[in-house]
Amino acid sequence: MKTILRRTAVAAAVVLTVGLIGAPAAFAHGEHEHGGGGGRTILSAEVAGSLTTDQKLFGTVAPGGADWVIDNGEARLRRDGRVDVRVEGLVLTSTGANPVMQLSASVACNGAVVATTAVVPFSATGDAKIHATVTLPQRCIAPVVLLNPRGNPAVFIGVTGTEG
Known part of the structure; x- marks a missing residue:
């Protein structure tokens, strides 16, 4: 026993x-999934340049007025609102240069833009890094990160996704 x-x-x-x-x-x-997880990554994606033929996103955010191409870029969004974006060579397709000196990132959740970061320097060669924290809604379904010229959340020149 x-x-x-x-x-x-x-x-x-x-x-x-x-x-x-x-x-x-x-x-x-x-x-x-429950009980914290504030630093959990909810989006990690490549960034694609916008095209004038792209549709408006979320009914209000229009693509830039010219086509953009990117050498390399990625965006990461965490549940606690931390946004990290790195782009290299985000330039106009027509000239191979970047005429915009400031860039911000907008975050969309649940089919709508919910936050936009402060602007950061954006080099003439199309390089920028954004490290910011934004406030996200309790549920962030289908998150997307958009790159905005001059901090204008109504226009995107880059977006999470891949180019064909």
Whole structure:
């Protein structure tokens, strides 16, 4: 009888230990959906340049007045509102240059723009980095990051997505 109880106790200890060891890894990787997760990434995507033929997004945000192309860009949005954007070579297709000296990022959730960052410097070669925190709604369904020339949230020259 003691042997059976001892084996049961050892088995329970092993199960408990494995459960405790595995749990922190799940929390650290953002796999736990409830009870915090403020730093959990909700969007990590490439950035594409806008085209004049692109449709208005969310019914109000129009593409820039010229076609834009990008060498490399990515945007990351976290549940706590942290926005990180890096673009390299976001320039006009026609000239290969960037005539805009300031850039901001707008975040859309649930089919509408909900926040816009402050402007950052935007180089003539089309390079910029945005690190900001915005306020997101309680639920942010289908998040999108838009890049706005001169901080104008009604126009986008870059958007999360891929070019064909």
